[in-house]
Amino acid sequence: MQSKEYVRPMPATWWLHNIHLKLFMIRELTSLFVAGYAVFLLVLISHGDDLKTFTDTLLCPTAIIFQLIALPFVVFHSVTWFNLTPKAIVLFRGEERVSPRVIAGTHYFLWAVISLLILIVVL
């Protein structure tokens, strides 16, 4: 006789189950701010040939408020992904695996260098 198996339903609140799942959901939601900032940049670039409109768009109160709100979310998004890079990039030096800290650290270093270069160009 075939036994009657019990299938437990997956609750819609599965992501509230533990802190790790909550942090995952926050990371996923921060992508909305990354996407929003990307759209904002596209709008800015569309005014690239007119410096006054460009700076007006960049410095209007709505844009500043949006950037202030988006910044912590985008930083959280970037940091959490940079910390995960050693999962995707696995390098070996002979039998020894290159330390995950080196992989993630290289990303942070490049992030800092590129940010610095952009700052130098802008200023």
Place this chain on the structure above:
Amino acid sequence: MDKTITLEVFRYLPDQENQPRFQSYAVPYREDWVVLDALNYIKDYLDGTLSFRWSCRMGVCGSCGMMVNGDPKLTCAAFLKDYYPNPIRVEPLTNFPVIRDLVINFDDFLHKLKEIKAWLIPKEEKPVSTGEYLQTPAQLAQYKQYSMCINCMLCYAACPVYGLEPKFLGPAAIALGQRYNLDSRDGAKDQRADFISSSEGIWECTFIGECTRVCPKHVDPAGAIQQAKVINTQEWWLSFLMPWGKRGTHAK
């Protein structure tokens, strides 16, 4: 009176009940006991009708995985002292159908292991007389971590993607697929590609990372899946840029 600890155990008796329930048992508290010891005490002295799987009692066989206070654990490695004096809730692994009490049906996982061909398929079969398939320590290091998998299925119980989409190949099957794909002696990467690279394979994973967190053998299935995504993407680009090349033939 000696100290006791309460175990709230998931009970499901399909021949008697339609719905599961929780039953509480007070068992002796001992510092060196694990949850599996407490379950065996219940089975031996309190209630012989309780059903659960176990075998080695030393974190090798992978058969005593259960939800302990909502977290997938090998019950042979979950010490009572880490929960005492609070009660411990023991349930069957989530995301699997329950056959009875703490016993799950894992046919789906076994089917997926078969699909992924989780065994070594040599590039060319050699007669025994020619000796072993040799491998350097550096070649071994490439896949050794993934070969530690004991098929305990804690990663499947922890994975919300598998819970929401049971067709997902799942963490352990993909990690084991990678284990053989990265083995210098293996030659069946193309045979596994249809499953690993499909939408129900690596691309279904949203990189939650719970599989890696709960893995008792530090296999890091989430890492295996992300590495497979990187390799697959590289091969897709190579096949796109050099369609005449051999390397990209199995890229999807």
